[in-house]
Amino acid sequence: MDPCSVPGLDASQIAAIRHSARALLPGCASFLASLIKVDTTNPPGRHYPECAALIGDKLVSLGFDVQYIDVPPESYGELAPLGEGLPRRNVAARLGGKGDKTLHVNGHFDVVPAGTLSTWKHDPFGAELENGRMYGRGSSDMKSGIAAQIFAVEAVQRAGFKLKGSIEQSGVVDEETTGVRNAGMGFLVEQGFFAPERKIDAVIITEPLGVNNICFAHRGTLWGTYTFYGRAAHGSMPSLGRNALHHACAFVHLANTTLGPKLAARRDPTVIPPSAQVASLAFTVLNSGSNVNTIPDVASVQFNRRLVYPETIEEARKELRDVLEGMKAMEEFEDMRWEYEESYQTDPAIAPSDAPIVGVLQSAIGLVTGKDAGWVTTPGSDDQRFLVNTLKPPIKATYIYGPGNLSVIHTSDESIDIENELGKGLEVLALTFASFLGLEDA
Numbered sequence: 001m002d003p004c005s006v007p008g009l010d011a012s013q014i015a016a017i018r019h020s021a022r023a024l025l026p027g028c029a030s031f032l033a034s035l036i037k038v039d040t041t042n043p044p045g046r047h048y049p050e051c052a053a054l055i056g057d058k059l060v061s062l063g064f065d066v067q068y069i070d071v072p073p074e075s076y077g078e079l080a081p082l083g084e085g086l087p088r089r090n091v092a093a094r095l096g097g098k099g100d101k102t103l104h105v106n107g108h109f110d111v112v113p114a115g116t117l118s119t120w121k122h123d124p125f126g127a128e129l130e131n132g133r134m135y136g137r138g139s140s141d142m143k144s145g146i147a148a149q150i151f152a153v154e155a156v157q158r159a160g161f162k163l164k165g166s167i168e169q170s171g172v173v174d175e176e177t178t179g180v181r182n183a184g185m186g187f188l189v190e191q192g193f194f195a196p197e198r199k200i201d202a203v204i205i206t207e208p209l210g211v212n213n214i215c216f217a218h219r220g221t222l223w224g225t226y227t228f229y230g231r232a233a234h235g236s237m238p239s240l241g242r243n244a245l246h247h248a249c250a251f252v253h254l255a256n257t258t259l260g261p262k263l264a265a266r267r268d269p270t271v272i273p274p275s276a277q278v279a280s281l282a283f284t285v286l287n288s289g290s291n292v293n294t295i296p297d298v299a300s301v302q303f304n305r306r307l308v309y310p311e312t313i314e315e316a317r318k319e320l321r322d323v324l325e326g327m328k329a330m331e332e333f334e335d336m337r338w339e340y341e342e343s344y345q346t347d348p349a350i351a352p353s354d355a356p357i358v359g360v361l362q363s364a365i366g367l368v369t370g371k372d373a374g375w376v377t378t379p380g381s382d383d384q385r386f387l388v389n390t391l392k393p394p395i396k397a398t399y400i401y402g403p404g405n406l407s408v409i410h411t412s413d414e415s416i417d418i419e420n421e422l423g424k425g426l427e428v429l430a431l432t433f434a435s436f437l438g439l440e441d442a
């Protein structure tokens, strides 16, 4: 393929769309600033209706039919347990075309907490500009993706075209607090929003994987707690008790020494950054004991297991169970008792390499960045899981492409390069929409 071509578009159409995307960049940046200034910190999930309205109003101005999808308050407890009863409002929009293709583009507009304010040089909700970068919580993850996906449609329109197929956009809540179910993308899936009769051909989620990368997958995750039960005794007579803390610590040690080397040998070279390419098990929270002179009768330990394809959560559970069963077979631990509880799990999510949207994204990325597109897996998990793993039948052609950079997300002074990240992402998305859905004169 000619490195300067995008399927279905001629040179003058490409030039017109790129020109109009560049002309719209200041407007796109100021829309991004207005999104950053609405503090949507999650948890607990502040000001969702205000942020949804900003997105919805902008989409209305581009001709979209906009609907707001509210989670009923009686479901808050189950779908938004950390939400403190605050409203859960998603926004979804459609701009129908005559063609038979439909592309859905999605972003989440909740952001993680700013953390310790004294570690920020910039106001986390100030959207300050400095040396071509905009600073603020959500600047990369992922209000920039939402701004780019919306302005990409405007870029096509301002270039004098109409999209032939149908384009849909959604802004959802509560991505950052994960969950097997949630009040955002998970709720939309449960409500039948992505039902097969709507014939959505492909989904792009505009998370910040970098303007040069197509992300086709995320790793798996298993979070859980083991609670060990023993028997209390006076600290001067430990042999009369059963020390639950010792059991927990022995388990942590054995799991690390027996499973650790096995996991370290499981590598997925597509994961970015390289430090996330191996499967891992980390123990992250330990609770036990009430005073120094009592043998603890309860100890709980939480773990964070990250899986690489083709590992499955069922296998990961069994490996941990095997460590415990192995301990129970030892005389020292034969009366050991424990309970197991999971707080979050997802299998790895994988999209195919041969969906038509992939070729379109590759050529648009090549044209705009001058480099071959990367083909990567994201280290955490994201809303792709709901469309690829939860939804039946799945929308397998669900990919992540968006401006921003993984190295700055969830950090102090999160930022985005307006010209090189937001601007390039905007151009790539505009060309992708035009190529995938086709153009007609406005």
Ligand SMILES: [Zn+2]
Pocket: 108, 141, 142, 175, 207, 208
């Ligand atoms: Zn995100």
